[in-house]
Amino acid sequence: xxxxxxxxxxxxxxxxxxxAAPAQDLAERWARAAIDEVRRVEVKFSRYRDxxxxxxxNRAAGASPVECDDETASLLAYAGTLYQQxxxxxxxxxxVLRRAWDFRAAVVPTxxxxxxxxxxxxxxxxxxxxxxxxLPAAGMEIDFGGFGKEYAADRAAGxxxxxxxxxxxxxxxxxxxxxxxxPDGAPWxxxxxxPRRAGATVASIPIAGGAVCTSGDYERYFERDGRRYCHxxxxxxxxxxxxxxxxxxxxxxxxxxxxxxxxGMLLESDAPAFLARAGLPWLSVDRDGTxxxxxx
Amino acid sequence: xxxxxxxAAGAAIVAAALTLPGVAxxxxxxxxxxxxxxxxxxxxxxxxxxxxxxxxxxAPSLGLVVPFAGHWAIEANAVGDSVSGASPxxxxxxxxxxxxxxxxxxxxxxxxxYFERSSIAxxxxxxxxxxxxxxxxxxxVKFTSDDNNTTWTYGAGRAxxxxxxxxxxxxxxxxxxxxxxxxxxxxxxxNDIAQVNLTWxxxxxxxxxxxxxxxxxxxxxxxxxxxxRWNHFLESMQATLRTSYRYYGDSWSVRGHxxxxxxxxxxxxxxxxxxxxxxxxxxxxxxxxxxxxxxxxGPPYPPGFLxxxxxxxxxxxxxxxxxxxxxxxxxANAIDRDTIVDASLSFYEQRSSxxxxxxxxxxxxxxxxxxxxxxxxxxx
Numbered sequence: 001x002x003x004x005x006x007x008x009x010x011x012x013x014x015x016x017x018x019x020a021a022p023a024q025d026l027a028e029r030w031a032r033a034a035i036d037e038v039r040r041v042e043v044k045f046s047r048y049r050d051x052x053x054x055x056x057x058n059r060a061a062g063a064s065p066v067e068c069d070d071e072t073a074s075l076l077a078y079a080g081t082l083y084q085q086x087x088x089x090x091x092x093x094x095x096v097l098r099r100a101w102d103f104r105a106a107v108v109p110t111x112x113x114x115x116x117x118x119x120x121x122x123x124x125x126x127x128x129x130x131x132x133x134x135l136p137a138a139g140m141e142i143d144f145g146g147f148g149k150e151y152a153a154d155r156a157a158g159x160x161x162x163x164x165x166x167x168x169x170x171x172x173x174x175x176x177x178x179x180x181x182x183p184d185g186a187p188w189x190x191x192x193x194x195p196r197r198a199g200a201t202v203a204s205i206p207i208a209g210g211a212v213c214t215s216g217d218y219e220r221y222f223e224r225d226g227r228r229y230c231h232x233x234x235x236x237x238x239x240x241x242x243x244x245x246x247x248x249x250x251x252x253x254x255x256x257x258x259x260x261x262x263x264g265m266l267l268e269s270d271a272p273a274f275l276a277r278a279g280l281p282w283l284s285v286d287r288d289g290t291x292x293x294x295x296x
Numbered sequence: 297x298x299x300x301x302x303x304a305a306g307a308a309i310v311a312a313a314l315t316l317p318g319v320a321x322x323x324x325x326x327x328x329x330x331x332x333x334x335x336x337x338x339x340x341x342x343x344x345x346x347x348x349x350x351x352x353x354x355a356p357s358l359g360l361v362v363p364f365a366g367h368w369a370i371e372a373n374a375v376g377d378s379v380s381g382a383s384p385x386x387x388x389x390x391x392x393x394x395x396x397x398x399x400x401x402x403x404x405x406x407x408x409x410y411f412e413r414s415s416i417a418x419x420x421x422x423x424x425x426x427x428x429x430x431x432x433x434x435x436x437v438k439f440t441s442d443d444n445n446t447t448w449t450y451g452a453g454r455a456x457x458x459x460x461x462x463x464x465x466x467x468x469x470x471x472x473x474x475x476x477x478x479x480x481x482x483x484x485x486x487n488d489i490a491q492v493n494l495t496w497x498x499x500x501x502x503x504x505x506x507x508x509x510x511x512x513x514x515x516x517x518x519x520x521x522x523x524x525r526w527n528h529f530l531e532s533m534q535a536t537l538r539t540s541y542r543y544y545g546d547s548w549s550v551r552g553h554x555x556x557x558x559x560x561x562x563x564x565x566x567x568x569x570x571x572x573x574x575x576x577x578x579x580x581x582x583x584x585x586x587x588x589x590x591x592x593x594g595p596p597y598p599p600g601f602l603x604x605x606x607x608x609x610x611x612x613x614x615x616x617x618x619x620x621x622x623x624x625x626x627x628a629n630a631i632d633r634d635t636i637v638d639a640s641l642s643f644y645e646q647r648s649s650x651x652x653x654x655x656x657x658x659x660x661x662x663x664x665x666x667x668x669x670x671x672x673x674x675x676x
Contacts, residue, residue, distance in 0.1 A: 070317065071317055074315065074316050074317055075316070077312075077315075078312050078313065078315075078316055081308065081309060081312035082309065082312075085305035085306075085308050085309055085312075086305070151316065151319065154316070154318075154319035155318050155319060158318045158319060159318075184426075185426065251310060251313075252310060252314075253310070253313045253314065253316075253319050255313045255316060255319060256309050256310040256312075256313035256314075259309055259313070260306060260309060263305075263309075274305065274306065275306065277305070277306055278305065278306020278307060278309075278310075279306065279307065279639040279668065279670040280306060280310075280670065295668060
């Protein structure tokens with residue numbers, strides 16, 4: 001068995017498929033299955049594409065319900081669980097706040113600008129049944145940015161396993177799902193990005209299966225008057241979170257790990273209690289840079 | 297938000313994620329017959345001796361029960377775990393803790409046929425590490441009395457192990473074990489159930505630890521155990537008390553006593569907590585040697601080793617005289633009728649001084665272990 005790595009770009013991230021295979025052509029076939037699946041998920045659920053289901057749902061906001069296929073309905077149901085279990089903090093309708101936050105211009109929006117958008121945020125008002133979904137007000141929108149990449153990592157790992165791969169992992173911009181351990185049984189060592197120093201790491205976590213995902217305040221942000229404004233926005237206030245530089249969670253699936261890291265960031269001071277009760281290993285980097293390992 | 301829903305939130309999210317199409321391994325993502333039960337678990341284990349963090353195990357597991365054709369059920373379980381850590385230093389005076397790393401694969405399948413008042417189950421299991429392979433078969437027969445108050449259980453099994461240590465101290469060493477069990481479970485009152493189980497096992501072959509310099513054990517081990525259980529339901533508290541006592545004896549002169557009590561308290565809204573306490577005490581195997589070493593050879597050789605180099609010796613602390621306690625707490629929540637999530641945390645401590653009914657073996661550092669387990673069971 002040899003290791004093969006395939007780098008590619010998807011979902012605005014640097015991605016890689018690593019797989020152990022007896023021969024190059026088999027490794028390529030397995031990687032192809034994974035990369036195709038990532039592309040499929042990206043195309044189907046991108047909010048930037050005119051033909052995606054997400055765009056169709058958003059365009060019909062305030063108008064008629066949109067028919068959903070099973071996969072979309074499953075993701076919407078999962079979004080509902082996240083909203084409910086996070087006490088409304090994880091809200092896939094909060095992307096509308098980006099209209100006020102321009103991270104390139106680095107301007108803090110006025111309270112009035114945020115107040116005008118907050119009425120458009122509210123998963124609890126979305127009308128949904130097993131087959132259809134309707135956003136009740138014009139201007140409302142949903143996106144799967146909060147867990148789409150992680151879902152794609154799980155799906156890609158599944159596609160590779162279905163094709164016969166047993167050892168490897170899928171890394172979509174740092175959201176990692178392993179198929180199984182290395183051929184010799186050793187776990188994969190997953191390094192955790194330093195939130196302030198590019199190229200440096202703060203820890204490494206061995207995993208033989210399952211997933212490791214990290215959310216941080218360093219992915220998209222600007223600094224103004226000594227304060228950092230990052231892209232993770234509280235749906236109630238419209239303001240960025242401040243408590244943690246990053247949170248990492250180890251879970252059986254990337255989609256669960258990724259959702260829990262984001263909820264952890266959003267919960268701010270309540271994150272340790274919440275994640276401790278989840279019973280999963282996690283790692284935190286506090287706002288002063290202190291690293292905390294929990295059950296790791 | 298109310299506290300209970302918060303507590304289960306993390307587990308509920310993992311459970312919800314598992315229902316997404318195509319994210320779990322393919323064999324499980326495919327739809328199975330009605331009322332298939334899927335369970336998913338994650339175990340994190342760590343043990344330590346003072347000043348040394350030893351072994352860490354991360355073990356994800358999957359279990360699947362698929363009923364078919366009404367009277368049949370098939371069960372399958374798989375577990376894969378990676379183990380990384382310093383190898384045991386059973387005698388703490390030997391400080392050369394080498395690193396070990398291993399990966400274990402294990403699985404089992406069991407088919408059960410149900411009749412009116414009886415059932416027959418046939419199973420097979422395998423377990424494989426790079427230096428250890430085990431295969432086993434088992435059969436279990438159950439009969440229930442006409443009034444449903446008494447159940448008799450009889451079982452038999454056979455296991456074949458092959459040991460191939462990397463240091464090639466032995467090559468293709470074999471160990472075969474036959475075991476038999478008989479048990480009866482009696483409903484005493486609507487709130488009390490009692491059980492008696494007898495087990496007996498006869499093993500022949502290679503029992504030594506190939507990685508210890510001095511470890512030469514008998515090539516046979518006969519074991520017998522009696523297990524007594526009593527479960528009582530307290531109506532006033534809607535709680536269940538489970539108690540048990542186990543006596544164990546083997547041909548290596550080890551005698552052990554284990555007492556366990558568990559309290560299962562439902563809290564409403566699908567929640568339950570279950571604290572558990574266990575105490576175990578045992579004497580040492582006849583050939584276990586304390587960490588006092590030969591004045592000439594030094595550690596790890598026992599005194600008099602030169603005079604009898606082929607004698608029976610083992611420094612394995614599991615064969616020493618000790619007492620051990622376990623405390624654990626399990627929390628479970630039924631999210632809905634078909635889904636249960638649970639998490640448990642256990643602490644284990646083994647100390648020579650905790651032995652009751654005799655002195656503990658001297659000179660061994662206490663061993664502590666912590667288990668964290670999360671699980672999900674879902675019926676479809």
